[in-house]
Amino acid sequence: MFKNLKSDLPASIVVFFVALPLCLGIALASGAPLFSGLIAGIVGGIVVGSLSGSQIGVSGPAAGLAAIVLAAIATLGSFENFLLAVVLGGVIQLIFGILKAGVIGYYFPSSVIKGMLTGIGIIIILKQIPHFFGYNADPEGDFAFLQVDGENTFSGIIQTVKYISPGATIVALVGLGILILWEKVLSKKAKLFTLIQGPLVAVIFGIVYFVLTEGTRFGIASDNLVSVPAPEDASSFLAQFTFPNFSEITNPQIWIVAFTIALVASLETLLCVEATDKLDPQKRVTPTNRELLAQGTGNIMSGLIGGLPITQVIVRSSANIQSGGKTKASAIIHGFFLLISIILIPKLLNKIPLSVLAAILLVVGYKLAKPALFKKMYALGWKQFVPFTVTVTGIIFTDLLIGIGLGLAVGIVVILLKSYQNSHFLHIEDKSNGKHKIKMTLAEEVTFFNKGAILKELDNLPEDTYLELDVRKTRYLDNDIVEILEDFSEKARNRNITIKIISERGEVENPPSYIQFFKLRPKTT
Incomplete structure (x- = not known):
């Protein structure tokens, strides 16, 4: 694991600087103690990083769960009750891993995954513009379109014009130039x-x-700096840890929240795993069931000591890949950096301007959403471009999971449309003996999705037609299609249409029962 330390150590530093404000911002957006976000980041780095099979994925508190956490804390009455739900959610994730539910991640189209990466990249850019100029009304980790300050993504950017901080802007511009x-x-x-x-x-x-500029006209205000809890001694540091209220374990509301956390966190993790594997230069494949086990263990530990729910997160993972991270060592080391820094140098961390961290995230966002990718997806055709565009738009104007759901729905519609179009091949050969001779070859798999296309083709057959229906290549013929032929047989007689079926059993004209004929077809594999 440490053979690539010369690559992983520098990458872990970048991930640390990306993760630090996000851990704090997500906790703030979730209505939880700031320290809970740091705990989740530490556990996500050290514990999940050690157990995970992903070499370049980085775990921590997720922006996609912020709204769920905010509502859950209010519903359950206390943060301690919520922590119990986090622990139980981790247990449910372990069960998901044991049941091998990780296979779900493989059923998302590539166009949707690429749309997810691009959408997140654009969201990062849009959300960091206010922080870049020193306007920090919205927490760093709030990636939803509707912001906690009552604005939305675009109105927040417009508001920035009124609150530009010269000092923060100078630092951001110079920092971006350095990068x-x-x-x-x-x-x-x-x-x-x-x-x-x-x-x-x-x-x-x-x-x-x-x-150097503190107290001057071009200085940076305290609300434009990182804000890590800075305890005075060991006892005040330990007092920041919160523990779950196990006496509420029989409360059904706790279990509802726990299952919600487990389901959403698992889905976000599996989607992120799929995305990071695509970004990995070495194209390694993460074992998804092992990832669920690692995430479940991490959530149990995070909940036990007062941390937020954990998922694998694309922002930190992509920063890790872009910075040259090669193995899981970078994720683990970044977790130790978080732990050591909040113990030893919290006051130094609180001198870091948020605007310089915004500059780092802008670069991360741009690399995820390069304009060339839009051109590439367009060149692949509408079947790839439409789900990709819908996913990107959905993520920008709603949130991560809704955007992915919209893209997946469009992808399914595209599949159904192509299935409708590809159910059969029609050949009009000639007109002999006073009849139109038409040959229809059915596809390898014909399901109820193809009913409309085949029924339309049969109804459009002219009178006095000789139809050859070739099913020799068909390995699966849905009963719905057989029933269509059975129902059409009466119409065919009235319109002087002869149907000749060509199958592996031989050839037969106008069988008395299509259902019986296909029932007796030899089974194929």
Whole structure:
């Protein structure tokens, strides 16, 4: 695991700087203590990272669960009751893993997964624009279209114009310049610039700028800085941990929330696993059932010590991949960085401007949503482009799961449409003996989805037609189709239509019973 430490260590630093504000922001958006987000980030890095089969995925608190957590805490009456639901949700995830439910992740079309990555990239960019200019009314981890401050994604950007902070903007612009210069120029000049990451240099610049300009016109206000809880001693640090209220284990509301957390967290994780595997330069495949077991264990531990629910998250995972992370060591190390930093240097962390972290996330977002991807998906044809576009739009204007659901629904409609079109092949051969000779070859699998297309074709046959129905290649013929032929036989006699069936049993004209004929067909594999 540590053979690629020279790549994983720098990547873990970048993931740490991305994860830190997101852990705090998601906790704030969830109506939970800020420290609970950090706990989830630490457990997601160290525990889940160690148990997971994913080499480049990073786990932690998820923005997609923020609304669920906010509502659940209010419904259950206390944060301690909610923590019990998190623990039980982890147990349910373990059961999902044992039952091998991870296979669900493989049933999402590639166009939807690519749309998910692109949509998240655009959301990151849109959500970080206010933070880039020093307007922080909306928490960092709130990725929903409707924001906790009553605005939406676009109105929040418009509001930014009224609250631009000169100091925060300077830091963000310089930080963004450092990131671009580091990646495009310096990293190609010397090996030193690949070991020391541009984001680390940008963050150091932000801290130095804050210290030097504090109290001046171009200084940075405290609400534009990272806000990590900074306990004075060991006892106050330990007092931040909260424990679940097990006396409420018989409360049915607890179990409803637990199942909701388990279901949504598992689905988000499986989707993220599918997406990160596509981003992985080495194209490794993550064992999904093992991932559910790792996530379940992580949620049990997180809930036991006062943390938020955990999923694998695409923002941190993509930052890890883009920064050169090769193995799970980067995820584990980033978890230790979170743990050590909040114990030893919380006051130093609280000097980091949010705007410089926004610059880092802007770069992450751009790499996920490059314009070239839209061109590539368009070139693949409408069957790929439409589900992709619907997924992107849905994620931007609703949230992650609704956007993916919309894209999946469109993908299914496309499949049904193509199935409708591809049920059979029709050949009009000639007109002999006073009859139109038409040959219809059925596809390998013909289901009830194809009823409409075949029925329409039969009804359009002209009178005095000789129809050859070739089913030799058909391996599955739905009973609905057989019933259509049975019902059509009476119409055929009235319109002087002769139907000749060509099958592996031979050829027969106008069988007295189509149902009986196909029932006696030899079974095929």
